[in-house]
Amino acid sequence: MPDAIRMTFNVDGDDFAAAGTASSEVKRALKQLGMPPELVKRAAICMYEGEINMVIHADGGVASVAIRPGSVEIELRDRGPGIPDLELAMQEGYSTASEQARNLGFGAGMGLPNMKRYADELKIDTKIGVGTTVTMVLRDRTR
């Protein structure tokens, strides 16, 4: 198998309105590489939700993507506050989003549930006061 194509993005923590840049770039790259549309769509959604979470909950972070034939791996690493109760955070509707984030349409408490639904694997390492790393693997379901 050829080596993975890797992309890395510094995700800015203070530009709420323009968040989502990294995910659109990844979506474009996956399309150009001829990845299947259903995989492109799921990967773009997972990446967007993860990217937005880093922006609105963790003051930014680093997103890394590894693209291989038939699979995409996304890692989102931040040095934010961490998630105290992961089980609670995974529940639909649970959100600690700020007023500012809610005014922009975030805070439905659906980001993590969406990531779980659209990714084939989701792993979250989080430590209070240290940060959170979310890793997702998506595979071509048509193969």
Add this chain to the structure above:
Amino acid sequence: MTIRQLISRLSLDVLAEGASYDAPLRGCYIGDLLSRVISRSVQGGLWITIMNNLNVAAVAVLADIPCVLLAEGVEAPDELREKCAEEGVFLLGSGRSAYELAAAFAQSQS
């Protein structure tokens, strides 16, 4: 119904031109919470909302929504218009409520 027909039947303002006026609209979703729109909206459908920041364009692209309709006379900032045009997403506007617009959309389907 195509986007062209939607615009004329509901007398909508065109705030940004998307990819194709002849694209058929396959359904409709109303909502302002972006993560809900991502998971619940209809692919290829109309999205009626009162949200008007840049993330609206990003979500429309992610969810394969060709046409966003801003209800209740909500203004579209230039940056949102530009982003929608760039991404090939129609941005339409109306002074009517989301309910009235969805009802009119449903009625004029037939």
